[in-house]
Amino acid sequence: MTTELACFTQWVAKEPQRRYTALMGMLASPRGLAESFARQDPRKAAGVDGIRKANYEQGLEGKLTDLSARLRRMGYQPKPARRVYIPKANGGRRPLGIASFEDRIVQDRLSRILQAIWEPEFRDCSYGFRPGRSAHHALARLKQVITVERTQWLVEVDVRNFFGSVSHEHMQRFVAHRIGDKNLLRLIQRFLKAGVLEDGAFSATDEGTPQGNLVSPVLSNIYLHYALDVWFERRFARQCQGKAFLVRYCDDFVACFEFETDARAFEQQLKERLRQFKLEVEPTKSALYRFGTLAPLLCKRDGLKRPATFSFLGILHYLRLRRSGVTTLGHKTQGSRMRKKLTALGERLRSMLSQGTVRIRQFVTRHVRGHLQYYGISGNTHSLRCYVFQVRRLLFKWLNRRSQRRSFNWARFDAWCSAWMPRPRIVHTL
Numbered sequence: 469m470t471t472e473l474a475c476f477t478q479w480v481a482k483e484p485q486r487r488y489t490a491l492m493g494m495l496a497s498p499r500g501l502a503e504s505f506a507r508q509d510p511r512k513a514a515g516v517d518g519i520r521k522a523n524y525e526q527g528l529e530g531k532l533t534d535l536s537a538r539l540r541r542m543g544y545q546p547k548p549a550r551r552v553y554i555p556k557a558n559g560g561r562r563p564l565g566i567a568s569f570e571d572r573i574v575q576d577r578l579s580r581i582l583q584a585i586w587e588p589e590f591r592d593c594s595y596g597f598r599p600g601r602s603a604h605h606a607l608a609r610l611k612q613v614i615t616v617e618r619t620q621w622l623v624e625v626d627v628r629n630f631f632g633s634v635s636h637e638h639m640q641r642f643v644a645h646r647i648g649d650k651n652l653l654r655l656i657q658r659f660l661k662a663g664v665l666e667d668g669a670f671s672a673t674d675e676g677t678p679q680g681n682l683v684s685p686v687l688s689n690i691y692l693h694y695a696l697d698v699w700f701e702r703r704f705a706r707q708c709q710g711k712a713f714l715v716r717y718c719d720d721f722v723a724c725f726e727f728e729t730d731a732r733a734f735e736q737q738l739k740e741r742l743r744q745f746k747l748e749v750e751p752t753k754s755a756l757y758r759f760g761t762l763a764p765l766l767c768k769r770d771g772l773k774r775p776a777t778f779s780f781l782g783i784l785h786y787l788r789l790r791r792s793g794v795t796t797l798g799h800k801t802q803g804s805r806m807r808k809k810l811t812a813l814g815e816r817l818r819s820m821l822s823q824g825t826v827r828i829r830q831f832v833t834r835h836v837r838g839h840l841q842y843y844g845i846s847g848n849t850h851s852l853r854c855y856v857f858q859v860r861r862l863l864f865k866w867l868n869r870r871s872q873r874r875s876f877n878w879a880r881f882d883a884w885c886s887a888w889m890p891r892p893r894i895v896h897t898l
Contacts, residue, residue, distance in 0.1 A: 474499060477584040488585065489648035494537035495577055496547050497654075501532045504576035508569070515568035516550045516629055516665050522567050535570060542651055545569050546659050551666035551676045555808070563632070565664055565678025575659065575682035578652075582686045590689060591697040597685035597716035602782045606717045607845065608898040610724075610780065613713045619724040620760035621731035624778045625738065626753035631679040635746040636660050639677075642694045643687075649856050659683060688718060696721070696744040705735060715780075722780055731756055734857050745765035764789040783845065799898070801843050801851040807837070815864070817866040825867070829888060832863060836890045844895035852892035860885055 472494055494500065524531065538544040549565030560680060567575060590598065597608035611618055627633075635642040636657070643656060653663070659681070676789065677684045697716065699722070702707045705712040710726025723738075725731040735756055740748055759859070763775040764787055777786040779802045786798045813835060821829050836859060844852060864881050867897070868874045876884070 473500060473580060473584065476581075479631060485589075487646055487648045489645065491581060491649045492540065492651045492655075495574075495581060495652065496536045498532050498536045500577050501535060501573055502528075502572045504580075505532065507576055508572055512572075513550075513552075514567050516547050517523070517567050517568040517570070531570075535573070539574070541653075542654065543573065544655070546662040548663040548665040548670055549681065551664040551671075551678075553664040555709055562679070564680035567678070567681050569661075571662075572682055574655075578655070578659075579683045579686045582683070583645075586686070586690055587692070589646075590693055591701055593701065593714040594693065594697055594716050595719075596716065597689060598631065599857070603717055604845065604896045604898070606715055606725055607781060607783060608896075609724060610715045610785075611898045613715065613724045614760060614785075614797055615692045617713060617724070618726045618760070619711070619713070620758065620762055621725045621728050621736055622757045622759040622778065623723040623725070623731055623738075624755055624757070624780065625721050625723065626750040627719040627742065628748045628750040629676075630686060630747065631688065632676040633747055634676050634688070636675060638695070638745050639687060639691055640675075642690050645694075656683075657686075657892070658681060670846065691718065692716065692746070695742065695747065699741055703704070708733075720780065722778075728758075739869075759787065760884065761795045762890065763787055764795055782843070783848070797847075799845055801855065804856060806851070809863065810855075813859065814862050814866070817862060821866060821870050828863070828867070832859065833888060833890060835859070840890060840893060841895055844893055845898045846894055849892060849894065856892050860889065 476494060500752045505521075508521050512520070531567050535544070543620040547568040547570075549567050549571075552564050552566060553561040554564060555695070557559055587598065595603070595609070600725060615621070624789050640657060647653060648794065660677055661673060663670055664678060665671075677687055695712065700712075700714045705714075708725065710730060711724075712726070712730055713724045715722050715724070723731070724733055725734065742748060755776075757776040757778055759775060759778070767773070775787045777784055779785070782802050782805050783799050784802045787795055788798050788802075789795050816831070818827065820831065820872070836856060839855060841850060843855075860881075863885070864876060864878070867876060867881075868895065
């Protein structure tokens, strides 16, 4: 972090409600742009300009000086994002916008400035795309709320097509709460209106912010901060008869309540609240559950076999009643996500058959380590072992299809695989 941005961050922390009217100088700082250039991943896909980090690095100083000058005189115009799609767990496709390389530099610098301004103001219930916070912090907080804070009812919510539904009008109004620099507001508007390019056809964007842009995460947090977080904590929760808590990671969130009446009131009022900001609840991913320390006993009383389960951040959460009579919260990897990852892994291994055993082993090692790093949470040991076991089966299958002769039998394969395959382990204790 440059000295200028570090001092600005400390200044904002001292005056969290100040409105800033001169920010373009800091955004256009050549040293700051150079730092944002260094932060870019050279492996990222190219945007519509076809430029990668290695290409832009040639004559870097002159290019950054020119970029800084264009930003200062407002001659900088963002390019459309290249539209690509990635598969979703439910069989659909998620649209992503890949920005041009120069746009990524400016977006990185802009997002760091916006993050410095709003970070002291963001509520504790927000965990997505914030420094020092992660999905595992959100899961740990959710476990604490359910097991300690007398939660008995839970509302799981997902916003339908959030990144494609963000209102530009409301976004500009929210950003203007803390920013009075008209040129910076114009630049944000240009990013929102830059449009997308798909199969050579340009489409204007009258709403939404491309998912995949570096500035989109902080803009989404600002939008939901005013549309949801502040409303819930300062207005709705204060009217509840019992305790009420919100845990949000980007556009996925869970609301926990002590009483059913509060939970049902939230379910109804939330729809109206989101509608005011042109957002909608995704009905297939949103539901109300009896979920808490008394749920197993009350479900038996009502003739139900067990309490409902719900998924949040790729983890399936469930309640279990121990012999001692204590209700605990269990976690395991969401089945649909595990199946999707194994299917993708099998296809990748098939495409790598000609690259040799060493390359395949290196790839599988990275893949398993990445899986354990996210899903290695306390209580999820069985799912981790199942996943590693299935990875070994896929690896055995495809290594033996490189030729008509079998490369391994199971005894030899187990001895070879056990020497390097990462072992299932708990990385995060909730």
